[in-house]
Amino acid sequence: MSTDSAEPIIHTCQRCGACCRWEGNVCLTNEDITAIAAYLQMDEVTFINELCHLQRNRRGLSLIDAPDGACIMLQPDNTCRIQPVKPRQCRDFPHKWNFxxxxxxxxxxGKKGDSEA
Known part of the structure; x- marks a missing residue:
């Protein structure tokens, strides 16, 4: 995983959903869990039991995948079900971390414009 690059990344989200279909965990912070559960009007325990799994390294929780391997929060129109409270990992990509x-x-x-997704 790359983090700080020497040159600024030029990126404008195209809302294509490609990043939501990549393999790998969507890691959740405690703040993410609290915010997402509240946004979905679920208590945190129910949210964790229904929409999260323990990471293989047992160091945290991640969102479960949809049956096709995409993020469980990706909707058919390529929008995020939890956009206003999407996880820190999603908000930081690709400017603070990427691979x-x-x-x-x-x-x-390489596209210039509003880089907030």
Whole structure:
């Protein structure tokens, strides 16, 4: 996973949902869990039991995947069900963290404009 790059990343989200379909965990902070559960009008225990799983390394919780492997919060129109409270990991991508090859799969890479997704 890359973090701080020497040059600023030029990226404008195209709302294509590609990043929501990539393999890997959507890691949740305690703040994410509280905010998402409240947004979905669920208590935290129910949210964790129904929409989260323990990461393989047993160091935290992640959102479960949809049957097709996409994020469980990705809707058919490529919008995020929890956009106003999406996890820190999602808010930080790709400017604060990314991984090798992401720019080849993201149509927003290299596009100037509003980079907030």
């Amino acid at each position: 090798p090859g992401w720019e080849n799969r993201c149509p927003g890479f």
